[in-house]
Amino acid sequence: xxxxxxxxxxxxxxxxxxxxxxxxxxxxxxxxxxxxxxxxxxxxxxxxxxxxxxxxxxxxxxxxxxxxxxxxxxxxxxxxxxxxxxxxxxxxxxxxxxxxxxxxxxxxxxxxxxxxxxxxxxxxxxxxxxxxxxxxxxxxxxxxxxxxxxxxxxxxxxxxxxxxxxxxxxxxxxxxxxxxxxxxxxxxxxxxxxxxxxxxxxxxxxxxxxxxxxxxxxxxxxxxxxxxxxxxxxxxxxxxxxxxxxxxxxxxxx
Amino acid sequence: xxxxxxxxxxxxxxxxxxxxxxxxxxxxxxxxxxxxxxxxxxxxxxxxxxxxxxxxxxxxxxxxxxxxxxxxxxxxxxxxxxxxxxxxxxxxxxxxxxxxxxxxxxxxxxxxxxxxxxxxxxxxxxxxxxxxxxxxxxxxxxxxxxxxxxxxxxxxxxxxxxxxxxxxxxxxxxxxxxxxxxxxxxxxxxxxxxxxxxxxxxxxxxxxxxxxxxxxxxxxxxxxxxxxxxxxxxxxxxxxxxxxxxxxxxxxxxxxxxxxxxxxxxxxxxxxxxxxxxxxxxxxxxxxx
Numbered sequence: 001x002x003x004x005x006x007x008x009x010x011x012x013x014x015x016x017x018x019x020x021x022x023x024x025x026x027x028x029x030x031x032x033x034x035x036x037x038x039x040x041x042x043x044x045x046x047x048x049x050x051x052x053x054x055x056x057x058x059x060x061x062x063x064x065x066x067x068x069x070x071x072x073x074x075x076x077x078x079x080x081x082x083x084x085x086x087x088x089x090x091x092x093x094x095x096x097x098x099x100x101x102x103x104x105x106x107x108x109x110x111x112x113x114x115x116x117x118x119x120x121x122x123x124x125x126x127x128x129x130x131x132x133x134x135x136x137x138x139x140x141x142x143x144x145x146x147x148x149x150x151x152x153x154x155x156x157x158x159x160x161x162x163x164x165x166x167x168x169x170x171x172x173x174x175x176x177x178x179x180x181x182x183x184x185x186x187x188x189x190x191x192x193x194x195x196x197x198x199x200x201x202x203x204x205x206x207x208x209x210x211x212x213x214x215x216x217x218x219x220x221x222x223x224x225x226x227x228x229x230x231x232x233x234x235x236x237x238x239x240x241x242x243x244x245x246x247x248x249x250x251x252x253x254x
Numbered sequence: 255x256x257x258x259x260x261x262x263x264x265x266x267x268x269x270x271x272x273x274x275x276x277x278x279x280x281x282x283x284x285x286x287x288x289x290x291x292x293x294x295x296x297x298x299x300x301x302x303x304x305x306x307x308x309x310x311x312x313x314x315x316x317x318x319x320x321x322x323x324x325x326x327x328x329x330x331x332x333x334x335x336x337x338x339x340x341x342x343x344x345x346x347x348x349x350x351x352x353x354x355x356x357x358x359x360x361x362x363x364x365x366x367x368x369x370x371x372x373x374x375x376x377x378x379x380x381x382x383x384x385x386x387x388x389x390x391x392x393x394x395x396x397x398x399x400x401x402x403x404x405x406x407x408x409x410x411x412x413x414x415x416x417x418x419x420x421x422x423x424x425x426x427x428x429x430x431x432x433x434x435x436x437x438x439x440x441x442x443x444x445x446x447x448x449x450x451x452x453x454x455x456x457x458x459x460x461x462x463x464x465x466x467x468x469x470x471x472x473x474x475x476x477x478x479x480x481x482x483x484x485x486x487x488x489x490x491x492x493x494x495x496x497x498x499x500x501x502x503x504x505x506x507x508x509x510x511x512x513x514x515x516x517x518x519x520x521x522x523x524x525x526x527x528x529x530x531x532x533x534x535x536x537x538x539x540x541x542x543x
Contacts, residue, residue, distance in 0.1 A: 092437065106432060109427060117424050
């Protein structure tokens with residue numbers, strides 16, 4: 001481990017700090033000098049419309065895309081880890097879970113099999129029973145359909161399964177990429193509520209990328225607005241984001 | 255008399271089908287679950303036959319016991335072959351056509367190797383049960399068919415339990431659907447594929463021993479099975495072990511009936527006819543994905 005990563009005394013601290021990263025695909029640069037942090041126990045919204053780099057930032061944190069510059073450091077149970085040096089499997093094994101854009105379920109497997117796959121890592125297997133019970137309690141629909149193929153469910157149910165499956169990995173930090181995509185307004189509201197419930201129950205630290213500003217700001221403590229791969233605005237409270245002129249004009253349409 | 259003939263044709267067919275299931279189990283894993291067109295699979299089955307033959311002729315150990323002892327060797331061989339395949343093709347995204355050429359080459363290499371070492375004569379094994387049979391009324395169960403069939407069904411049950419009840423087994427079933435999503439479950443998809451491919455190779459040790467118990471074997475005997483195993487795998491439905499078992503039993507019974515009443519040359523025609531007919535009605539196979 002790099003020497004600059006000093007140990008932190010807070011045993012239950014779980015945070016992410018992204019510092020000045022550039023990233024892209026081949027010659028296309030998507031992120032430019034992006035910095036953001038999610039402190040322990042916070043829910044932070046990463047706001048922006050399509051194609052501004054929200055998903056790329058999520059992929060950088062998960063190790064799917066390597067930044068060409070900058071650092072990504074996660075603190076898990078008080079221990080600091082340089083994520084740019086770890087593989088995706090190692091990052092998930094630390095306790096960072098991503099609910100990916102498009103859900104990425106295993107469509108030909110049953111609801112229960114999808115959930116059990118989430119609990120594959122040894123640290124998650126120990127909590128398999130309680131986590132499974134909690135998921136079925138929180139999402140009764142999943143309990144009803146536990147033996148049904150995941151791909152045969154509705155979009156809203158699939159989103160719930162994607163959330164539940166990420167929880168089965170027993171994470172400390174939860175990243176959610178565009179949970180509202182393809183859902184009706186009613187279901188978007190329910191999904192956002194579900195994220196809040198899970199966060200409170202598991203005492204998670206949450207980073208949520210979303211283009212539905214109104215819904216995201218209902219549960220976010222703070223937020224960043226990303227435009228063309230740069231953080232253009234940082235709001236230290238949901239109010240500050242709601243009352244920002246730029247956001248009101250371009251995104252909230254008021 | 256006709257009825258006795260039919261009953262015995264069905265019994266022989268079921269036992270043949272159980273043997274086909276063992277031959278196809280590996281293909282059902284590598285081709286059906288991992289999308290790896292391992293056309294060399296029957297070649298490795300013949301390698302299994304020769305290993306059973308050589309140990310049996312030198313030390314007199316039962317060929318099926320030899321196969322069980324050889325399982326780790328075949329598992330390791332599978333890990334090696336997958337390692338080469340992954341580094342040379344899969345990693346670079348050239349898996350389909352060049353991978354096919356790679357496995358076609360492997361098929362020839364194993365066949366030529368066997369010819370160089372053992373020559374082109376038929377080889378067979380001696381066991382206590384090869385000539386015996388159990389008779390129940392008009393029904394006859396030749397032991398050289400019955401023993402491989404029973405062990406094969408046991409192997410199939412073990413594989414199915416492993417795939418459906420263990421974390422690794424579930425990951426094997428998921429890996430071809432979305433390998434990247436598997437990483438989000440802290441599971442390395444390449445490791446899962448290596449384990450599954452090694453398992454598929456390990457089944458060759460068993461199937462090879464079954465084959466040489468049932469009939470004498472030549473280095474080129476594997477070729478007869480290439481078409482048949484892929485047909486059974488597709489008929490059963492890709493990625494489904496229970497489907498593969500049903501399809502194997504079905505093909506076994508149909509071939510046996512066709513052989514008994516119309517002559518052996520009709521057998522392949524009838525079974526492939528059934529395959530085409532099934533695919534016309536159910537393109538994903540009997541229990542396919």
